């Protein structure tokens with residue numbers, strides 16, 4: 618293996634210690650940072666995710682409430698719950714776990730969250746703030762990727778970054794964050810022709826499509842930094858990313874593993890955003 622690992626667990630531990638220290642300082646002023654996590658229905662993956670988010674809050678000294686509702690909950694009732702949380706001074710961040718049941722308009726629910734409490738960074742106001750470089754909340758997964766680049770002291774100025782994937786949650790905000798750090802950014806997606814020609818020019822590659830082996834060793838310039846946002850299962854049922862890790866680690870300069878890479882960083886950045894929301898509210 619020639620690539621150095623960027624360890625998401627180790628970096629998360631360090632950042633979560635910082636969160637705990639800042640949370641302690643807020644508590645000394647009488648403010649306990651609070652996150653509300655709302656889960657509608659019984660999607661098994663969502664149940665695991667929300668449990669992990671609530672546990673992470675507790676471990677870092679943040680207050681959290683988990684509100685669970687039946688899949689039959691009406692959109693009007695959910696909107697009313699969001700409004701109540703918007704007005705609850707003990708809650709600084711609101712996260713409505715996605716996906717929502719089909720009869721609920723997820724975008725409408727996200728837009729009902731106060732932008733000041735939008736710690737997921739999914740509100741259109743948060744997206745606009747990121748696009749224009751104004752203060753707001755950044756979506757947790759691409760924000761975590763930026764922290765990983767920071768952790769290796771990587772200077773993005775003038776570098777070519779290729780983002781594979783164009784989702785609102787990862788690909789698009791990732792491209793904007795890289796651009797804000799003066800990278801030259803290419804966004805590739807399922808309709809991109811000759812992806813390999815693009816990735817071979819890349820100094821940084823972020824793979825975020827949710828498909829195994831989207832990036833293989835022959836597609837990577839020696840020494841490139843490879844961040845793997847994918848969460849898939851291989852034929853043996855083992856967790857794997859979008860990158861052919863075994864092959865690419867022999868070519869890349871840095872690489873994130875799956876598991877233990879970007880995954881833990883997503884929850885860490887949720888804690889950071891929640892703390893930030895509480896700090897802004899207490900100013």
Ligand code: GUN
Nearest residue numbers: 712713714715716737757
């Ligand atoms: N479902 C899968 N990932 C996420 C996330 O980061 N936030 C929310 N709200 N729902 C999700």
